Amino acid sequence: MEDTAAVAGTTDAFPRVGGIMHCEGVPLPELVARWGTPLYVYSQGAIRERYRELDDALAPVPHLIAYSVKANGNLGVLRTLAELGAGCDIVSGGELHRALMAGIPAERIVFSGVGKTVHELAAGLRAGIYAFNVESEGELCALSDLACAMGTRAPVALRVNPDIDTPTPHAYTRTGHAATKFGIAAARARALYNIAARMPGIRLRGIDVHIGSQILDVAPFRDALEYVLDLAHDLRQAEVDLEFLDLGGGLGISYEGGARISAAEWAAEIVPAVAETGLKLVVEPGRFLVGESGVLLTRVLYVKEGGGKRFVITDAGMNDLIRPSHYSGWHAVEPVQAPGRERVRVDVVGPICETGDFLALDREMELPKPGELLAIMTVGAYGFSMSSQYNQRPRPAEVMVSGDEATLVRRRETVDDLVAAEMDL
Numbered sequence: 026m027e028d029t030a031a032v033a034g035t036t037d038a039f040p041r042v043g044g045i046m047h048c049e050g051v052p053l054p055e056l057v058a059r060w061g062t063p064l065y066v067y068s069q070g071a072i073r074e075r076y077r078e079l080d081d082a083l084a085p086v087p088h089l090i091a092y093s094v095k096a097n098g099n100l101g102v103l104r105t106l107a108e109l110g111a112g113c114d115i116v117s118g119g120e121l122h123r124a125l126m127a128g129i130p131a132e133r134i135v136f137s138g139v140g141k142t143v144h145e146l147a148a149g150l151r152a153g154i155y156a157f158n159v160e161s162e163g164e165l166c167a168l169s170d171l172a173c174a175m176g177t178r179a180p181v182a183l184r185v186n187p188d189i190d191t192p193t194p195h196a197y198t199r200t201g202h203a204a205t206k207f208g209i210a211a212a213r214a215r216a217l218y219n220i221a222a223r224m225p226g227i228r229l230r231g232i233d234v235h236i237g238s239q240i241l242d243v244a245p246f247r248d249a250l251e252y253v254l255d256l257a258h259d260l261r262q263a264e265v266d267l268e269f270l271d272l273g274g275g276l277g278i279s280y281e282g283g284a285r286i287s288a289a290e291w292a293a294e295i296v297p298a299v300a301e302t303g304l305k306l307v308v309e310p311g312r313f314l315v316g317e318s319g320v321l322l323t324r325v326l327y328v329k330e331g332g333g334k335r336f337v338i339t340d341a342g343m344n345d346l347i348r349p350s351h352y353s354g355w356h357a358v359e360p361v362q363a364p365g366r367e368r369v370r371v372d373v374v375g376p377i378c379e380t381g382d383f384l385a386l387d388r389e390m391e392l393p394k395p396g397e398l399l400a401i402m403t404v405g406a407y408g409f410s411m412s413s414q415y416n417q418r419p420r421p422a423e424v425m426v427s428g429d430e431a432t433l434v435r436r437r438e439t440v441d442d443l444v445a446a447e448m449d450l
């Protein structure tokens with residue numbers, strides 16, 4: 026089999042009807058008329074479809090799809106996934122709070138992250154989560170002490186660092202090689218499992234790896250699995266009893282309308298070997314489930330020329346969507362209503378006072394006019410969740426569409442929200 030498990034990646038959740046882009050059955054201009062711009066819009070159908078694709082692919086083994094909340098923690102998104110039977114992967118007390126509020130049962134929650142505080146560990150223990158993915162000896166000791174003090178045992182997987190060089194589009198999203206802060210060094214993993222097995226506050230439950238994000242190739246997953254299976258085998262010999270293997274997230278999607286990873290082909294490489302162990306498979310996808318389900322709608326404010334360039338200035342900026350600027354992330358920019366003009370080369374930039382404030386550079390597109398709407402595509406993951414209020418800009422509203430129905434799932438912030446937490450001395 027080829028190493029790239031690819032299928033055509035574009036979702037059909039944003040069709041054009043009479044030249045006007047829709048989300049499912051709703052024309053995007055209608056949403057803007059109701060809720061303004063910038064506006065995040067998600068297709069509930071697209072999220073459901075992607076979840077089912079993965080769930081079906083994993084059907085041969087007992088499994089838990091622990092959606093990575095950091096990709097998009099909107100309660101509407103979490104509720105949509107909770108109803109489908111998803112669990113989640115959290116990395117903070119804030120994400121735990123959100124997940125529980127959205128109705129994700131504690132026994133389907135795994136808690137990852139290199140820097141959990143004692144308060145966060147305690148909140149996880151109180152809630153009764155499925156597992157802590159522990160990333161250091163210090164964290165293991167702190168968790169054991171805390172669990173003893175609370176009269177319980179903490180369910181634990183050690184997140185191991187398999188030292189795999191993972192091809193991801195940006196260095197910031199590679200987490201599986203030895204020089205990153207993530208996980209427990211491969212050379213130390215066996216010894217630490219043996220220590221953990223004797224700790225009074227720890228109940229060992231699994232092994233965890235997460236090698237990176239936006240991976241379009243099955244080979245690194247196979248390498249990580251091989252490492253984990255080896256470790257599981259050795260631990261079994263040492264009579265350490267395990268219940269699950271967690272392969273993390275990282276499944277890639279299509280940003281440029283090309284291929285994305287196919288859940289079925291990915292699972293075909295992973296599932297048979299996991300089935301042989303009799304262990305449960307946990308996965309932590311974020312982007313794969315929600316990335317292609319979202320667009321960011323923005324209005325063109327001005328168009329100007331200078332320095333041999335043409336700038337399209339929009340009312341959305343790097344505070345609303347930081348991926349282009351922070352990871353050189355490429356997002357398609359589409360006119361909501363295709364005007365049928367000639368294509369020219371432009372920079373699509375935001376209103377923020379930084380040269381790094383752009384949504385697309387050197388992009389060939391039909392030159393829009395001020396007042397027209399653009400859709401920034403494939404922003405369902407790490408879009409709103411990484412937004413900020415930089416330059417004192419209230420964050421956008423978020424809308425969820427299902428069929429012909431649109432629901433506001435987060436109202437637009439106001440300038441009062443921007444100062445609400447401050448002490449006015």
Ligand code: LLP
Nearest residue numbers: 093137235238239274275309310311312407
């Ligand atoms: N599990 C763990 C432990 C993680 O750290 C992550 C993502 C995931 C699961 C989910 O990964 P996914 O399936 O979404 O690839 N902001 C960056 C991506 C950062 C990913 C961080 N960790 C971006 O916009 O590309």
